Amino acid sequence: MSLHARSVAELAAGLAAREFSAVELAQHFLGRISASNGALNAFLTPTPERALADAARADAARAAGQAGPLTGIPLAHKDIFCTDGIRTTCGSRMLENFVSPYDATVVERLQAAGTVLLGKTNMDEFAMGSSNETSYFGVVRNPWDLSKVPGGSSGGSAAAVAARLVPVATGTDTGGSIRQPAALVGISGIKPTYGRVSRYGMIAFASSLDQAGIMAPSAADCALLLGTMAGFDPRDSTSVDAPVPDYVAELKAPLKGVRVGIVKEFFGAGLEAGTGARVEAAAAELKALGASTVEISCPSLPMSVPTYYVVAPAECSSNLSRFDGVRFGHRCREPRDLMDLYCRSRGEGFGAEVKRRIMTGTYVLSAGYYDAYYLKAQKVRSLITAEFRKAFQSVDILLGPTSPTPAFGIGAKVDDPITMYLNDIYTIGANLAGLPAISIPCGFVGELPVGLQLIGPHFGESRLLAAAHAYQSATDFHRRLPAAYA
C-alpha cells in the first residue's frame, strides 16, 4: 500500500518499525503537495524547509530512543493557528503578510510531540464561511470533484487530508467548520468539548463557540492526535482543568449497550434524500453492531441557526476590532487621519462576508437592540443546552447527518448568505451547547461523500470516538480515496 493511503496509525507503526524514515515520509507528502496543490489550493503556505528540519529531528529522536507515538508524523495546521516565524493569514488580506511571533498552544503541543509541519492550510476568511469561498486567497476545490466546494471553514485542511497531501490536519469549529468540510470530503473530523483544547494562539472568531479539533482519515487517527492537543492551558481561562483520557485505549469500548438517539429535528425538510438515506443506513449499521437506537426530540434545535447568527457575529464584531491597521496587519496607504486609517485599513483588509458579520454583530450589540437580539439569543442558547442535557439523560450519543447535502458547486450559494448559513443547521447546536461532536464518512451520493454526525455529552469524546471506530471497523467508506489522489 502506498504511503499516503495509510492511516496515521499505520504511518506511526511504519515509522516505529523503521520501514521508512520521517524524512522519507515528509518528502513523500511534500511531493504530493507540489504536484496537486496548484489544482486544489488547499495549502496557503507549504513549509518544506521546516518540514525537513522537523523530520530530521524526529529521526534523530527515534535513533536516540526518544520517539513518542506521533514522532515523525507529518501534519498541517489550519492557517488560523499562530505559528512562530511562519506567515499566519487566517485567510484574510488583513493578515496577508502577518508573521506570528509565537506558537499557539495546539501548535506547541503537537510540535513537542515530534510531529512534522508541512504547512498552513487555506480557510474561509477568519473562519467565516461554509464553502471556503470567502478566503482572500481563493477557493479550495473538493478532491472528489474539482467543481465542488470542500466545505468550510476548514476547507483547506479537509481537502488536503482527503487528497492525502498530508495525513492529518488541525481545524477549528465554531458552527461546524471541522465537521461540515470533513463530511463534504469524506474524512473524519472531531470538534471536542468547548474547553477541552486550548484556544490560545487560535485567532478568535466567536470566542464562546470556537474549538480546535482534528481532521484525519479515521476516528482512530483523531483519537491519536486529540490526546496530545487536549488538556488544561493556564493561558486560556476557558480551558478546562480535567484529566485527558487515553482516547486510543478507550477506542476499544464496545458498542453493545450504547444508546443512540436519532434526533428527529435533523431529518426534516431541507435534508437531501440521498444523504438522509445514507445516514439512516448508518444508524441501522450501529444497531446491527450492538447499539440500541431511539428517536429523540430537541424541539428548540431549529432555532440554532438564527441564534448562532446573533451570538457569533456579536463576538466577532468585537474580536476583530484589534485589526485596526495600527500595530499589525494591513494598513492603507497614506491615511489622511485616524478615521481614514481605520476605515480604509479595515475596508480594504476585510472581505464581504467578514464585513457582513461585523455589521450584524455591531447591530445586535448596540444600544436599544441588545435585549431583543443578543440577550434573547443567549436565552435560546440556554434552552438548546438544556434540551441536549435532557436528551443525554436517556441516550449516550445523538445521531444525525452532518450536512443537509453533499458538496455543492463552487459559486452556487455565494450570493445567498441565508442558504449558505443553512449548511450548518445540524452542526451549530453542538457549538451552542459546547458539546463534542464527530463527523465520519457513511457512504456516497453519486461520487460525493456523505457525513454521519455523532454528538456526545460534555467530555464524552471517548465514547464518540469508540462508536465511530466501531463503525469504521465494520465499514470501509473512510478508506476510499478520490480516484485522482489514490
Added chain:
Amino acid sequence: MTNHATDGWEVVIGLEIHAQLATRSKIFSGSATAYGAAPNSQANLVDLGYPGVLPVLNAEAVRMAAKFGLATGATVAPRSVFARKNYFYPDLPKGYQISQYERPIVEDGSLEILLEDGTRKTIGITRAHLEEDAGKSLHEGLANASGIDLNRAGTPLLEIVSEPDLRSAREAIAYMKKVHTLVRYLEICDGNMQEGSFRCDANVSVRRFGAAKLGTRCEIKNVNSFRYVEKAINFEVARQIEVLEGGGSITQETRLYDAAKDETRPMRSKEEANDYRYFPDPDLLPVVLDAAFVAAVRATLPELPDEKAARFARDYGLAAYDAGVLTASRELADFYEAVVVATGGGAVGAKLAANWVMGDFSGFLNRDGLELAAARVGARSLAGLLQRILDETISGKIAKDVFEAMWADGREADAVIEAQGLRQITDSGAIEAAIAAVMAANPKQLADYRSGKDKLFGFFVGQVMKATQGKANPAQLNELLKKKLAP
C-alpha cells in the same frame, strides 16, 4: 459654608475615582506594571492585543478589590462578570477595554467624611469595579505622527463610583482624600497622583434648592490633583449657574479641565458619545468568590483610618479633627504613635506629641518638600525633645529653636541644649537676682506698676526673659515676679 455665587442653588457631585492597583503584574498578562519604563518595554503580546492571545485574570487584583469592598462595608459580589467596552482608539490595542459592567465586584459601600467644621457625612459608594487601563498616545517631538506607548495598557484599575451625595467642592475633596487615605492604608494603590495612579472624573450638576429632580450633569474628565478637582468643580458650578440664571440650559456632555486657563471646556456631547456595546467577555469566566475567600481577605485588613482615628481620640485625648489629620496616612499615624510611646508622659505627652507632629514637624517637612520617610528628625529624636519640655528642662518656646537646630544638623535635643546652654533656669535665687536687676534698672516702670498700671507686668516678664536669654522657667518667673513687684 455659604458661597455667594451658589445662593439658591444646590450643587450635586458624584465622583468616579480610578485607583491603579499596586499589583506587580498587569490585570490580564504577566507584564510588569512599574512606572517610567522605556516606551513599550513592558507590553507583551497580550497587552499588544495580538491575534490569538487571551487574557488571564490576576488573582491579586481581585483580592485588592475585595479588600476595598470590605473596608467600605460594601458587598463583595459572590459572582462578578467582566465585560467588553468596545471603542476604537490607537492606545486601546484590542479595540475594547475589559471592564465590569452589569456585575461589578464591589457594590453598595460607604465612607464617612469629616469636614473642617466638625460635621460628619456619609457618602455612598455605588460600586467599585475592576478594569484594565489603556496605553498612552504621545504627540510631543513627533512631527506629523503620533506615538503609542502601551506600557500602561492592561494596568489594573479599580474604578470607585460614588453616589451623587457630595454637595460642594470641599465635600468632594474631603471624600477624595478619604478614598486616597484608605487605598494607601489597604496597600492596594500607591496614591501617586502625578504618575496617574489615582485620578478622578467628577459629575457635576446644580439645581434649585428643594427641586426633586437632579439637574443635567456634565462629566469633567481626568483631573489629577486635589487642588485641580476643587478648582474644576468650582468653575463648573459657576458656569452652570450662570448659564441657568441667564435662561439657558445645560447640555449633557463630557468636559475637560484646563489647569493653565482654570476652565472646563466641552470634549464631546452625549450625541457624540460612543455606543460601547458592552457584552460579557467570552474569554473570561465569571469571578466566583466564596465565603472562605472573603474571610481570608478580611483577615488581612489593617486597622482602618476611621478606627485608628477613633482610637487616637479615645486613647490620646485628641480632638476628632486632629485625630483625622494624624491618621491621614498610615506612615504619619505610625510616626505619631512612635513619638507618643517614646515620649511617655500619658495624655499630656500624647497631646504635646500631636501638636508637634502636626505643627513644627509637618511644617518643616512641607518647607523642605520632604516625604515623611526622609524627615531629618526621627520619632525617637522628636520624643527626646518633647521629654525635655515635659521635664521642664526647656520651655516650649526654646524647644522650637532646639528643633530647628536638630533638623539642621541631625543632633539630638540634649546635645543642642547642652551645647547652646539652653537649659531652663529653675534656680529661684538666680531668677530673683535677675528680677532685682531689672527692677533697679527701671524705677519709673516700677513706680507706675505699683500705682496701678497692671499691664506693665508683661514688660517685666519680657525684661527678665531677655536678661536670662529666655531660659527662666516661665511659671516660676511669674510667681516670683508677682511677689517682688508687690508694693
